[in-house]
Amino acid sequence: MFGDAVKMTLYLATLGILIGLVLGLVFGLMKLSKNPILRFITGVYIGFVRGTPLLVQLMLMYWVVGAYVNLSAPLLASIGLGIHNGAYLAEIFRGAIQSIARGQMEAARSLGMTHYQAMRRIILPQALKRAIPPMGNQFIIAVKDSSLAFSISVMEIMGQTRVFFGSNYQPFPMLAIASVYYLILTTGLSVIVNMIERYLSKGEVRA
Numbered sequence: 001m002f003g004d005a006v007k008m009t010l011y012l013a014t015l016g017i018l019i020g021l022v023l024g025l026v027f028g029l030m031k032l033s034k035n036p037i038l039r040f041i042t043g044v045y046i047g048f049v050r051g052t053p054l055l056v057q058l059m060l061m062y063w064v065v066g067a068y069v070n071l072s073a074p075l076l077a078s079i080g081l082g083i084h085n086g087a088y089l090a091e092i093f094r095g096a097i098q099s100i101a102r103g104q105m106e107a108a109r110s111l112g113m114t115h116y117q118a119m120r121r122i123i124l125p126q127a128l129k130r131a132i133p134p135m136g137n138q139f140i141i142a143v144k145d146s147s148l149a150f151s152i153s154v155m156e157i158m159g160q161t162r163v164f165f166g167s168n169y170q171p172f173p174m175l176a177i178a179s180v181y182y183l184i185l186t187t188g189l190s191v192i193v194n195m196i197e198r199y200l201s202k203g204e205v206r207a
Contacts, residue, residue, distance in 0.1 A: 005160035006181055012078050012146040012156055013185075017139055019082025024089025029119075031094050042090065049087035055148050057084055062152035077149040085142050089135065096131035097123060129200045136193030140186045147182070157181050 027045060030038040049057065061080035062073060071079075100123050108118035150159030161178040165171040 002157070002160060002177065002181065005155055005157045006185075008074060008154065009143070009146050009156040009181075009185065011074060012081060012149055012154070013139075013143045015075075015078035016081030016085055016146065017142050019079060020085025020089050020138075020142065023082060023086025024093050027086060027090035028093030028097065031090060032097060046087045046090060049084055054080075054084050054145055055151060058148055058152055073152055073154050074149070077146075077152055077154050081142060081145060081149075084145070085138060088138055088141075092131050092134045092138065093127065095134075096127035099130055100126050132193065132197050132200060136190065136197070139193065140189055143185050143189060144182060 027042045031042040031046075033039060058077055058080045061076045061083075065071075065079075066073075066076050104122055104126075105115075105118050108122045109115070113121065146156055147158035149156050150162060153159075155163075157178050161174045165174040168174075
């Protein structure tokens with residue numbers, strides 16, 4: 001039974017991270033835009049996500065959005081996690097882009113590149129390298145945050161754990177097993193992020 005719960009946790013975390021990456025990049029660029037409307041929309045989005053608990057956001061997705069859109073509880077939970085992660089990743093992307101020296105954009109424009117080409121070829125690749133460590137931390141948080149999906153009837157690790165200790169009234173062994181699973185998942189993710197970071201660092205040395 002825990003095997004299916006682990007698969008569900010991986011599904012929630014992976015989809016939540018992918019959706020968060022797309023939203024984070026889009027809203028990170030919108031926050032750097034000169035358009036005040038785009039910056040206002042981004043501020044409202046980030047302010048709402050950072051100012052309300054993830055549990056409330058998941059319940060809004062399940063009880064409000066789910067009432068109008070026919071989606072499964074796991075998919076609604078994944079979208080909710082993606083929206084939540086997107087707000088934090090937007091700030092990570094914004095900070096990484098702003099850390100790149102302005103002279104590089106000016107140099108790229110002087111070579112005849114458009115603003116879009118300079119961002120895609122010069123700024124974003126460098127910003128992505130600097131964003132990897134904080135992104136890794138956010139991914140690990142996303143795995144742990146997926147445990148809240150049990151509150152909307154998704155049978156991930158924590159949901160399955162609650163079912164077991166609700167029937168045998170022995171919470172400690174079940175919680176210990178759940179902790180081991182989460183430790184394995186987050187440790188594995190940390191190793192992958194460190195490998196990516198080392199690979200990108202080698203690329204910088206060769207350049």
